[in-house]
Every structure is written in C-alpha cells, then in structure tokens.
Amino acid sequence: VVPAALRMNIALPDQLLEGRSAPLGALARDGGTNFVVFSDHAERIELCLFDTSGTRELRRYTLHGPHDGLFHGFLPGVGPGLVYGLRAHGPYQPEAGHRFNANKLLLDPWAREIVGQHHWRPEHCGHSIGHPDGHRSFDTRDNGAFALKARVAAPPAVAPGWHNAPRTPASQLVLYEVHVKGFSQQLPGMPAALRGSYAGLAHPAAIAHFKALGVTTLSLLPVHYHLDEPGLAEQNKVNYWGYNSLGFFCPDPRLASQRDDPADVAAEFRQMVHTLHQHGLEVVLDVVYNHTAEGSELGATLSMRGLDNASWYRAVPEDRSRCDNTTGCGNTVQVAHPRVTQWVLDSLRCWALEYGVDGFRFDLAPVLGRTAHGYDAQAAFFTALRQDPVLSQLHLISESWDAGHGGYQVGRFPAGFLEWNDKFRDSVRLYWLNRPQGPRVGRGEFARRFTASSDLFHHNQRRPSASVNFVAAHDGFTLADVTRYHTKHNLANGEGNRDGRDGEPCADFGVEGPSSDAAINATRARVQRALLATLLLAQGTPMLCAGDEIGKTQSGNNNVWCQDGPIGWLDWASADAGLAAFVSEATALRRAEPALRHDAWFAPDRGAHALRWLAPSGHDMQVDDWHHGGSLAFACLISGGSALLICFNPEPLDIPFTLPAGLWQVVLDSSGELPRQPAPTASAALTVPQRCLLVLKQV
16 A cells, blocks of 8 residues: 555655654554664664655654664654665774664665565675775765665554464474475466465465375475575576575565565465465474574675664674674574564564464574573573463474584474474484495484484473474485485586585485486385385474475485576476375374374383384394394384384395284385285284385284
8 A cells, every 4th residue: 555645745744753662663553654673873763765666765754762772753644555764873883893884775674565676786785895994894875776675564463374273283293394486386287377476385286285195284495585695696596495584574575476566475475374274284484583684794784784783693702893604694693682582573473473374493593592602592582482472382493503613402492392303314314225335324223213312302391293303305305316316416506516415315226316227216216115104104293395205306406595497396297196195195194093193202111102122033122133233124013002013124135024913904015015904814924025114003
C-alpha cells in the first residue's frame, strides 16, 4: 500500500515527533509510523524518506535520542508502503571498532520489507577501495541512489500457519532437508509459473511426494533475504544455498513466484506454511545469525556495520579494526550484546508468529553462545531462548560447530536442542562402505551411533531424539555420490577444487563416477539402501537430504553452494522410483513400531523396551566380539511389545545368523532378496545377504 502522503503528493510533516522507544524497527500505528533504531556509539541518526521507487530522496529527519542506546521518532500521516533508509553519524575510528560514515545509506536491521536491487559498487564501502590506508581509509561518496531500502510493512498479524501447526513431537520427527528452488524446479506436474518457488513447495505435486515419503518436517535451506558474495558476482555466479543473509525479517524474493512486491512475497510464504500445515507437514528454517552479508573489514557498509560496528560484530582483540572470523565468512555477529540478542529473538518470533514456522536450524550455532571466554552453553541468548513462551515450544536444532577455536560442541548444547550429529554420518558411512583399505568402523562405534550416541547426549536429562542423525546433507556428497566417487570434483565452483570437505568418507566400488558394470551398480545400490535403512531405523531423529531418496547425483561435487542449475536441482527425470519406495517402506515401519521411536535410553531391566546385541552365532556380544576386527556383522534384539531383530551385514558375502527362539517374519530387507513370509522353523539359521540391513519381527 502506497502511503497517502506519497500517493497524493501531500507534504510530509515538518517535524518528527518523539514517539516510543519500542519496538525496534518501523511499526505502522495510530495513523503514522514509529521508528526505533539501536546504536550504542552513534551521535546522531537520520531517517531518510524516499519515493516509492526508492530512487529519489524526499526528506530527512533526525531521530530523537539516544536514550538507552535507542534513537526513535513518530511520523504522523504515513504508514505501510513508506520507503526509508538510515544514516548514522559518529566516530570513524576503525582502530576502536567504529566505522560510522553518514555518506552511506543503511538498511534497517529490523526491516520487514526490502525494496531495490543490490549491485556491488565501490560506493557501498565505508572505506576507499585501493587507498593506501586500506580498510582504515574513509570514503566520501554517497551510495543512497543505489542502496537497498526498507519499506514499512502492514502491522504484524498472527499467521494462519501458527493456528494450524501440526506440533509433531520430537520422537516422531522425520526431517527432510530441502532447497525451495532445487526441489520443484524440475518436478513433473509442477506448473511452470510455480517452479522453484514457495508456492511450488506447497503444490499438490510436491505434497504428494512428501506424504508418500513419510517425512513429517521440511527443513528449508535459508530463505532470509540474502546477497551473493562479490566474488560470485564477478564470476556471474550466485549463492544458491543462501547462507549470506542481510534481511532477517523477510523472505527472499528470489524464491517467490511473485517477486516484484515484498508484500506479495511475504503472503506467498505465509500461504506455503499454512498449506503444508493443512497436510500435516511442518516447516523448519535454516537460519544464519552467525554472520551477515557485509563481510570482513574489507567488505561493504550496508546496515549493521554503519549503525554500530563495535556492537554488532566481534572484533579481533589485538586489532579492533579487524573482524573476528569465527564463521569463516568474514565477520561474526556479536550475539552476546543484549540488543543483538534481542534482534535475533525478535527475528525468530517474527518467523514463528507472523509466518507460522515450526522451528529453526541454527547454522554454525556455537557462535550464538560465544562470550569473551569462548563458548558457553549457559550464554544469555540460550537462556532467553529457552524461557521465551513462543520460541521454547518450537523445534530448535543446532549445527553444533563453527570455524573458531573450540568450535566443535556436538552434545554440549542446552537441553531442548536437537543437534546435527556428524559422528553418526561418518561412522555409519564407514561401517557400510567397509573399504579394505582406509579407515573402518567396528561394531562398537556403529552400535553407539545406532542408539543415539549416548556418549554425546546422555546427560542433563536429554533424550535420544537430541541426536539428529543423517548420512548426507546439503554440504557434502549426495548419498549416491558417496558410493560413486573416491574424491571430490568441485572445479565447476571456480576455486580450483580447494572448496568443499576433503577426505569425506566415500567409495566408488571399482570405478569412479557412472558405470555400466552391473555388479558395481548393484553393490552401490545395496550400500545406499543399507545406509538409508540405518538412518531411518536408528534411535534418534532422522534427517533425510532431499534427492537421496531418488538417487540424486552431483557428479562428485560436494559443495554446490554456487550451482543454481541442474547439478544443484533434483533430477526427477532420472529418479530411482524403487529407491523412493524403499524409503517409504522404511519410514512406514518406523511409524508402525514404537520400539523404533523409543525416546528413552536403553538400560537393563528398565523402560518399556530392552536391547541386546547378538553375534551372528546367536550369543550375546562379549568383549572379544566387540573388538574382533575380522568381522563386522552382528544384530540387535529389541524386546518389549513386538520383538524386533535388526541384522547388520556390511560384508561382501552372505552370512548365516542364528535367530532367537520363536517365529520370525522379514519386515524390511535392504537387499530385496528375501521372501516376506515367516521362517519355516524356530531358531533356524537365516542367511543374511551381503551388504544388507534386515529387520525381522517376532510373530
């Protein structure tokens, strides 16, 4: 909606009233708009109003304050649709961490809507590029004509998705990590106008796949408004994944079917969540509060850096002109600052209440708990998050590592968090790849990961569901490529194959890449199914990476962050329908058997279910069996209710297993070789095929 004062060319008010000092950002209310901006060190902040195109500045007002670090004002007679930016006056002292430069128009960090098109230009930098003083120099050029601007949004309202949320318990979650565009860009039955969009993700063709697959919760790669890094722009590439946010309160228009109006983009996202909820599907967002698109000290002054660099970003202690790079992305957000904590919480509540999402996956999450003394699981942000009446009820998932010293914190997040478990990924891969040469994983390590990694999570009253198990994710090889390649092939990314993880567990089983050898392809298919079965039946919270269920390959590229094309999209034309059907069968078994969703730690003579580990000969595993490196096959027996026997055989040959007493029926066979009727005799030896996970149920 265009504000009346601009639509009818009515003169703007002569004065900015004092208004209120809360909430932060711009809020249309009482026949006008209230503005609040945070800065501990600015001396003066100007509110700059623009025409609806954002190209012509109409008027400037000096905000009132500061009062407790807040600048504020109320502008009567204008409301939703008003386009504005900020200019902050203060010291330019890089050596003290201050980079105020009033020549730079700044985006409101609390912006609900963003207008304009960003192009990297030297004018966006607060320092003068090429100057002998480098990033300590001062640039006098004005970037107002080119800068992104905020637009006042309609007053916030609770999204329909908040009211019809499925509220799936953690013990029943089956996560599906998916890129909005990559999933539907080539999906059959998807209207051309909706391909790659929020609306496309909620189209019946997409929902049909999610429901058939048996997943409960979509974990979306970043959807916050983001920028492509300057280096990518120079190569005519884009940041496909989106881990470079600048607008933390609004969805990225690149993923919308209607992109021109930010209000339409927001409405499409809200409708997507609401529609998915109507079909029992949840939405979790991958959020990036650890760094911003402003980059290092050599980067641009677009928003936070110009408003109060010393408060928003962590600095190198011995040289405060330089950004701490705990993230590996140029800068690190200083979440320990109370106002920055407030900003993160405000953003999260916005997505929960105003968009209806069901939870968050925090990228490089230890950054959120970093203080002057390192990572602290009791940091103020975590305390505030866990007591928040809205946010504490959502799914909170952490990527529990960052790039800084002491950054690996898997298992050390507060109770209430679920955590990505990379030890599950690597150990389960190595067990099933079972390479004669190279690292291997024994029975003990595999058993530990299969039962929710008690060494990491069995403390502070945490449940097994705290372990988010996965065998592949967006970063790294796809599951198909884990069994096709023995090294990464990332030359297409333009970094000389230096990017992406080195030494990722994988094996090609005879020849690298696609093969016409039937035996090699059969082995690869067996290992993929065994890996998927392990993921979906293991204790903990399973996370499936979109495309693994249809055999997606990226031709050995294990870092497609800048590949917005067929290599990054799901290839539905080559989909392995049989593999997808197997995944559906495994998730159905998980739903049907409470023992496979047991969200308590297995303990002798305690709990509804008990677990025994058995050697192939049928006897209970002894110390020597756990440490016997010559054979990796074994089984686990879960009793309580209907007994289940899960047999693991990663060996390249069939192995006989002695079954416990009783009559047993095959209910899942990753090899696809065995009949599904009860065994003819009790306690008989059953031959478990090579490279196979087999589940039997006592009948």
